[in-house]
Amino acid sequence: MHEEAKSPRIVLVGNPNVGKSVLFNVMTGSYTTVSNYPGTSVEISSGRCKIEGRNYEVLDTPGMYSLMPITDEERVARKILLTDRIDILLHVVDARNIERMLPMTLQLIEAGLPLILVVNILDEAERLGMKFDLPRLEQNLGIPVVGTVMKRREGLDELQKTIAFFQGPTTAVGPYAADLEADIERLSSLLSADYSLGARTTAILMMQKDHEVDELVRAEEGEGFAQIAPVLHAIKFARRADLNLQISLERKRLTRKMLEGALEQEVTEHQMFGERLSRWTMNPFTGVPLLLLVLYFGLYQFVGNFGAGILVDYLEGHLFGKYINPAVVGFFNDLTDIYWLRELLVGEYGLWTLGFRYAIALILPIVGTFFLVFSILEDTGYFPRLAMLVDRLFKKIGLSGRAVIPMVLGFGCDTMATMVTRTLETRRERVIATILLALAIPCSAQLGVILGLLSAVPGALSVWLLVIIGIFLLIGYLSAKVMPGENPVFYMEIPPMRLPQLRNVLVKTLTRMQSYFLEILPLFLIASVILWAGKMTGVLELVVKAFTPVVTAIGLPSEATAAFIFGFFRRDFGAAGLYDLQTAGLLSPIQLTVAAVTLTLFVPCIAQFMMMKKERGLKVAAAIFVFVSVQAFATGWVLNMLLLATGVLS
């Protein structure tokens, strides 16, 4: 601890999608998720690096657009600037959009922070015909400027040298228009405490009605605040109409001045393939067919047929079934004669047979193939395009297009997706998204097993798909009607389409698989122990018996009850239980379809419930739990009646 305090701290800031996380990984040598959407880097990554024999601590912050925070992520990033010790601040900008991003650089210089500007993605900017004179920009700004192409590590040496020989802040920005300067001076001269952002920036943020800064000043100045308040109120009132606009325009004017002689724009007219593909994904006439192609090949063929079919068959049927399982079971049976211990280890609900085998042979290949597809799509920049495509439809169910990201992630793991709902802007939106994830979005493990099961029966898959989509839209529509509040507003940056880098995709997939696996394996094991204990003590039998009438009421054999009980411990557990029933030939086509629908809708797994409780609070989580259970069985009952009455599938 003591030594850590001594090494200088480097902090990275910048807009989303500028390659900040890539820079972080290149500098520290470890890898965290790089994303095209705001959300995955809500938490802050930290690492260490060694430059010219000296140790540094490196901190990555969530993307922020300006010093005035709006989202929670920006608030986190700002808090670091406001309160933490910073020895070197790297502002990473996208060279292509330097004109849009320099205003924040100006804000950071203005705050007197020890700043180095990193102009990243230089290669793509040059391809767009932009010509940079970075030494000139350095001169204009008065801070070190380094040009980089971080995904190819270009400019890393220069950046490290700049860090090693960094001298500290030397410069000031401005001036703004005289009247604005006068007001800033009037307010900042009243501030007597020491602020990490400097008196000038603190004054400007107060004028812009930043409540957190207000609170900070109130606390720091104590009784002196009584003198500050009237001046602040007078300025705020006098400038009520257009202060933010005026400051933005002043910074834009200064940005143009800084770029004079440092940037030339050549006119290029050729449309690249990426641009054309981007248009196709966003045009509904080509975008919807493209989406269906992505779903068909990515989800159905790759995850469903390859992951849940070929891979699972090989691992579960061949590797485990023929070689590993008999060996392990034999080994333990030789080892001990104690019945309960045998059962615990390799019995029906044993740690090995139920816990390990399911987790490794059944779930991991499915989740792994899903995360691979998800990471590829994420790195191409497809999701923001999907968000704009579905925004109109999602408005009908009370969500904005932004919610498409947790929804798609939900097809991988609903627990992770529930966590990501925190990036949605209103509480109403977050609750609706949580309900829909709990109810109608099957996770990849469940999906893989269910797709495999249903594809054996002609027509069953279509019925299942129709019912699930219908319930998704209906419940979304009704919750939007019932929940108070206004519809969310949608805005999103659409990053350029990029060819995903193989290394990034693989590392991301592995990172996700690892965290998923570390999360689920203990739960699988706990679930096996609970089920084992239930079996040994006879409690399980009682629970199954108590629950059986509900299951038989929707037309299923009583053997299916166990699958539903398992379903709560892990959604995919339930689906896998169904798989066993199917292979035993216990289900008719109608029963199979009804069971698949009910199980898909039924209560989320225990891990998702814990996450719901953490994100939404116990009351909301419990209410959703009850609602979803009732809805699932009600739908199953109605569907069973309908199928029997119409004779479809029989």
Added chain:
Amino acid sequence: MEKLSPHAEEILESMWIATVEEKQVGCLLSDLDLGPDDSALTELVRLAYVETRADRLYLRKEGRPEAEMTVRRHRLAERLMMDILDIQGAEGNEQACEFEHLLHEGVDTKICTLLNHPTTCPHGKPIPPGSCCVEARSKGETGVVPLTELKAGQSGEIAYLAISDGQKMQKLMSMGVLPGNRLELVQRFPSYVFKVGHSQFAVDDVLAREIHIRDER
């Protein structure tokens, strides 16, 4: 030209609506609540804008242009009250009635340009075009329009953002959606996609309606 009294203007207004829009043949004096020796009426008769025959009042050809302009001023005032100042309902009507009498000597032209030459009043009645509207049309000036009015592929300069939510406004501004920047609309459906600099953004129609563009057709 002599400036009419407010009351006389109101009489002209009613006459114009009755004769031109409702195709009636004159109005009964009692309908307009007028006695034969009302001062406003004498004023109009003296200017030969109207004539009385028995207890019926007729709008003369000479009075029509002036009457049309009073109607125009009234409906412009309504638009101003309801759209810009957000005074709705009866209160808005009442304020408009007071306000219309101030819209003389080019003030009506300024208001009309500010409102971007509206063609209907908030109640859906047509606003008679003034010379400024005719001129704007002949020059093809479209003025400042919301982003929703642009066609895909068109571009223009961002004129102003009319967003009531300060945080959304700041978000847009920090994304580079600032007055003076050039904006190109890429796509209109299912969401509005536009380019500012080398960046693309998607917004829904609620936000698109509030980004105002100086159109350059």
